[in-house]
Amino acid sequence: MYACLIALIGIGMLMNVYVARADEGYQFCDYVTPYDSFTSADTSASCRGGNIDSERLLYGVEMYMVTYYGAGDDGYLYVYDENNPPTTWDESDPALFYKSDGPVSVGDGTGVPRFFTTYFPDAVTIPSGANPVVAFRSDTGTTPGGGFYWLRGGQNITGGTDNYYRIFLWEPEPPPTPEYEAGSLEILYPTYATTTASTTVPISISYHIGTDLGQFSIDGSLPERIGIEISYDDNYDSAGYIYLETDYDIDQSPGTHSYDLTYTFPNQRTYSLQAKLILDYGYTPPYSGCVPSPPFVTCEGYQNTAVYAWDEALFSAMNGIINQIGFTPGDYDGRNALATTTCNIANISGCFQNAIAFLFFPNPDSLKVFSFLWENLKMKPPFGYVTQTLAALNNLSISDEASFSFGELPFMDSIFTPLKNGLEGMLWLSLIVGFLYRLRDLDI
Amino acid sequence: MITNALLSMLIAFLNGVLSLLGSQGDVPINNGLTSAVATAGAGFAAIAPIFPVALLIAANLFILKFDGIHLVYKLIRWGYQKIPGIH
Numbered sequence: 001m002y003a004c005l006i007a008l009i010g011i012g013m014l015m016n017v018y019v020a021r022a023d024e025g026y027q028f029c030d031y032v033t034p035y036d037s038f039t040s041a042d043t044s045a046s047c048r049g050g051n052i053d054s055e056r057l058l059y060g061v062e063m064y065m066v067t068y069y070g071a072g073d074d075g076y077l078y079v080y081d082e083n084n085p086p087t088t089w090d091e092s093d094p095a096l097f098y099k100s101d102g103p104v105s106v107g108d109g110t111g112v113p114r115f116f117t118t119y120f121p122d123a124v125t126i127p128s129g130a131n132p133v134v135a136f137r138s139d140t141g142t143t144p145g146g147g148f149y150w151l152r153g154g155q156n157i158t159g160g161t162d163n164y165y166r167i168f169l170w171e172p173e174p175p176p177t178p179e180y181e182a183g184s185l186e187i188l189y190p191t192y193a194t195t196t197a198s199t200t201v202p203i204s205i206s207y208h209i210g211t212d213l214g215q216f217s218i219d220g221s222l223p224e225r226i227g228i229e230i231s232y233d234d235n236y237d238s239a240g241y242i243y244l245e246t247d248y249d250i251d252q253s254p255g256t257h258s259y260d261l262t263y264t265f266p267n268q269r270t271y272s273l274q275a276k277l278i279l280d281y282g283y284t285p286p287y288s289g290c291v292p293s294p295p296f297v298t299c300e301g302y303q304n305t306a307v308y309a310w311d312e313a314l315f316s317a318m319n320g321i322i323n324q325i326g327f328t329p330g331d332y333d334g335r336n337a338l339a340t341t342t343c344n345i346a347n348i349s350g351c352f353q354n355a356i357a358f359l360f361f362p363n364p365d366s367l368k369v370f371s372f373l374w375e376n377l378k379m380k381p382p383f384g385y386v387t388q389t390l391a392a393l394n395n396l397s398i399s400d401e402a403s404f405s406f407g408e409l410p411f412m413d414s415i416f417t418p419l420k421n422g423l424e425g426m427l428w429l430s431l432i433v434g435f436l437y438r439l440r441d442l443d444i
Numbered sequence: 445m446i447t448n449a450l451l452s453m454l455i456a457f458l459n460g461v462l463s464l465l466g467s468q469g470d471v472p473i474n475n476g477l478t479s480a481v482a483t484a485g486a487g488f489a490a491i492a493p494i495f496p497v498a499l500l501i502a503a504n505l506f507i508l509k510f511d512g513i514h515l516v517y518k519l520i521r522w523g524y525q526k527i528p529g530i531h
Contacts, residue, residue: 377462399486403486
């Protein structure tokens, strides 16, 4: 953080003020070319614009006037922007204020702090004999921008002549880029290979938000809110992750927080749980294109949000009976129960279980490949003919509209209804008997 | 890991099959079988009042599915028995 400029103001013929010394870490201009002879402003390295200093003025520029020659009358001082020269001069409502020495505080001195916007036409009254520090500042709480400014000073006497000085305020250097503080997110539960005795699974997430929201800026836009998005993949088909919820009603203050919820998954199955830290910028699009760059991991699939961090966990959700007996043959999810998270001297069996699961438990992604292969093969010849035949026969049903009609006779229902019912019973019986014979002779 | 290796070999083989068959176009959906089934459904509707057509349809579908599963089982058994030492 750099400090401020000082200019010296010459005030009238009776007043001579010089820019001079560094004070409390502030560095001031050595000299400001007077109006009468200046050709260019002093833009030396030692003349810097004011900057933020929480211990002194939060904003603004200070000018330290070392010497003040007074002759019993007060002086005054104006500061105004060269590009916005004032049309009126108001000495009763000063935009400047001063104090005799030391740090400047709001309300100090005789000048009433008044903020300016585009120019500073108001004056501060400087008592006779004072050795003031004069400061001015903006009403937006920001440091005035760099550029040329004029200082107009004079004495409060009739017929006094003003002096003008042109000063240059350096654009305050931006604060150093804060060290990147990574936000993070971690699924605490369920953890990898966790098995739960129910499809109702408690989920616990820990997330961390950095202290500086500026690190989330995209094209100058800051996120309006931060949320957590949760989705899951049942590892059963190629549908991918299924969106569960996005909660923006979370603690968004900097620090580490926890987020807990309970969700009942639809089936007894092995799930991949995914949690993301989402930044919502509130409008679309906050940035052009979708080019993920640090600190953002990705912006895939989001128009007005970005993903900051994520985590995944694999677990099995099943009912208590299956969990108690271990697994059932043919139950893909149940076999995952073989894996255990403990392997130590007190639980050697857990090591074997882990080894067995590691050696023989297939990766769910490997199994999902078969679904993918079938989706691509089922309509190709010759498989396509079989697929369509089965699909067509599955659609074989009694349509709503008959292709022809037998007509209506008075005795028709009396004859055919009993015949139909009897025939149906005989068919049932023959089918059951035939199926039993079929099972008996089944080639296994 | 072992299971994954075996699956990977099988997947590699199936990918080869897919790459060959993938060059062929899909079987056209609007074939004669589809229209024939629709026509048969309308005919069944006509005789449904006097004959238990619904039962026959359900029974035949069941037999088809049963035989289909049986066929898949035999295919798996056939491949399984190719492993030396398994009969």
